[in-house]
Amino acid sequence: MSPEPHRKTRPMSRHRLHPLLILAMALFLALAGTLTAATKPAHAATGPAYVMGYFTESPNGLGSDYGLHLAVSTDGLQWTPLNQNNPVVTPTLGTGGLRDPFILRKQDGTFIVMATDLKGTDWSRQSQSIHVWESTDLRTFTNYHLLKLHSMATHSWAPEAYWDASRGQYGIIYSSVNSSGHNVIMVDYTTDFQTASGPQVFFDPGYDTIDGDLAVGVNGVNYLYFKNNSQGKLLGAKSTSLNPGSFTTFTSGISHGGTEAPIVVKSQTSNTWYLWGDTYTPNGVFYAWQTTDLSAGTWTPVDQRQYTQPLNSKHGTIQPITGTEYDNLVAHYGKPGWNRLKSYNFPDRYVRHADFVGRIDPYPFDPYTDSEWKLVPGLADSAGVSFQSVSFPTRYLRHANFQLELDVNDGTTTFAQDATFYRTAGLADSTWTSFRSYNYPTRYIRHSNYVLRIDPISTATDKSDATFSVGY
Template sequence: MSARTPAGPPPSRRRFLGMAATVPLASATALSLGAAPAEAATYAAYVMAYFTESPDMLAANYGLHLAVSTDGLEWTPLHQNAPVATPTAGSLGLRDPFVLRKQDGTFVVLATDLNGTDWSYVSQYIHVWDSTDLRTFTGYRRLKLHDLNTHAWAPESYWDAGRGQYGVIYSAVDASGHNVIMVNYTSDFVTAGSPQVFFDPGYDVIDGDLAVGVNGVNYLYFKKNSTLVGARSTSLDPGSFTEFSTAVSHGGTEAPTLVKSLASATYYLWGDTWDPNGVFYAWQTGDLSAGTWTALDQKRYTQPLNSKHCGIQPITATEYANLVAQWGTPAWNRLKSYNYPGRYVRHSDFAGRIDAYAFDPYPDSQWTLVPGLADSTGVSFQSVNYPTRYLRHYDYALRLDVNDGTSTFAQDATFHRTAGLADSTWASFRSHNYPTRYIRHSDYALRIDPVSTATDQQDATFHVGY
């Protein structure tokens, strides 16, 4: 059977974080992420696992990608956003990767066995890797979860202290004929016990995500009719969860993940749009037991470029530094609009503008920030996909032109980065040869203008990230 929910998108996956950095991870949060309790006070950063897709599938890559963050909000792709591992059996590709820190402090990576978007492909297996540090991946294998004529989608794992085993939950079609969340128990991720129905409310549910041991309650969030809904139980027993929350969505939304802030009692609920656009949205609550949510401002978070349905694991400062040293950070940046945070600076037909993420060709939004062509204390924006071209102003409009080597071009293509005019933690860019003018957007087109009003200041403020 197909993984599709009737009249809806295919199942896929989860896991993105939103939280403050460098604050010790609370023990309840560590348990909810399956972390080893002895290490809970040492976490200072996060690692994300994901695959990539884009609207026209130019970014489609079904290997294991990694990104890191010191705050769980702004993410830095590693290895130039290329995969760090790729399956060598089954479909030869993955979706929906999930990272778990096991009780011994090492990691296991799980993922759906599917290379691409052939939803008729059926695999009773999931991909598995072991890793001591997420810099090397060993023991690759596929783990069989059942003998049913159905998929094993969106695997996630947690430590069940009462059983002394790990539970592996995933989406599948059972004898009822609709998608349910199943569970198998394992001690080693090499063999697994018989499948059981973990959660079946009587209608299609996929993409289960657990927060374990929050004030004595366990929370399961899942996709229902393209919305995110929660259930809860005081035990981890299959069949014990009861739906309780209000639904949230932003269009067709799936792949929920629950994360507690490190700095407060706030919880974040993340979801992903089901189509190849793969835009993450987030909601927050000060009381997980209330089951009600408010949207989180997109200014506060930036997902890795083209990332889809992620898995997140807290890591130590040393692990963070080692991952950056091993894989490196991108040689390019993206610029996000302050007052339209769903839009990014790009070139289109060689005109500079801000467009809604996600789009193809996605390299149109990637820039190498080099020393200013006219003044090395400034900056010039070199196109990644047209490296002989730079963003410059001409009749005050910004466009992407070939560097002709003239002093006029160098000056037109040089800008001086300042504290953001609308937010000093962001950035603004002042023209080198028209120093009273700043890069700003107007009707989504980029130009240089004098800045006077509050709206002007917002139009001229950008976040430099990835």
């Protein structure tokens, strides 16, 4: 069919300022500490930011990698993987792999990275040591070594560290089986992360307990979140000291399916605290809860529209960083060369191709690259976009009989037009994105029974079906 008429909008004209005036304005704003996002590089943070460390696993193992991965965020909710979601450093000692990384900013402002010494899921491996790196900027990693925490015939899982001002030492907490016969949270003390004092029981509620995460010194109280390993739920304990044995449980169980690996982190711009949990049913899905009163121990689920975890991420750690540190990390590692598209009304589902048909499916899945797209200049109009598959680079999403398929670009005008779309403000939410067909400009990409097609949009449901988040 011949394309229906469509209109193109022209960008608004902009007046040019004299270069010396621009420089003077920038210097003034920099001195005032108020340099705006408009004058920063495109990747720049507008204020405080966050870094996440993690390893990766996917359902069939295609995305599994047991090195340290990093992602960054400007709000602590939407995450951008660095280094194309490849590891930034990989262990060479012990098992040659890591799980459960943790990033600590030390008292001197530099970083310590620790992790479980385990490659894969052979839980019978019993490593008494953990991986340790030092870093000034999370771009270079030095003094890599194994740190032995104990001599028991058991493991050292999910290490985390904190500063204990009363001792003038760092505490390293981790999960191990002691004489009780079940996992407890142990603690070793260190000043240099080269040697450790030897294990003490830090917390034992009387049942199998792993994955401890601390929030220290919050209005004079310390909070420990952990996994009840028997029930697959997260619980919180608290104490006015950091002494071993001083914590008592004060919350009910928090979970979404089987949940582990709690991360407690405070927003740098509000009084909101977030609790992240990593599920193992289904595998590797992060869920988030929030509260403005950590002492209450009650958490409200965060709408999944508000957050997006890094692709294939497992058992993460979140550390606040500065805007400058964010900029330096992005400049060093780069953002992904691909995007993922999340559904607005089914935010657990992402746009992918399966058997060369466009659809939305629940995350996670393999091949995970079926959900990765290069949004390239439109084949029929560079002002639009076309969706090039990462899995099949010669193929693009195009409509045929109004359904979206992944087809090889045959170089024809018809194919180029069928595979070109214009980005617009989201029809259900203007902060999201909708995609209007180039050659059927009254139709938009939407999902129907989870299959993608182009349709005219009229109802509220239609608008929700046609709205997506373009992220990573």
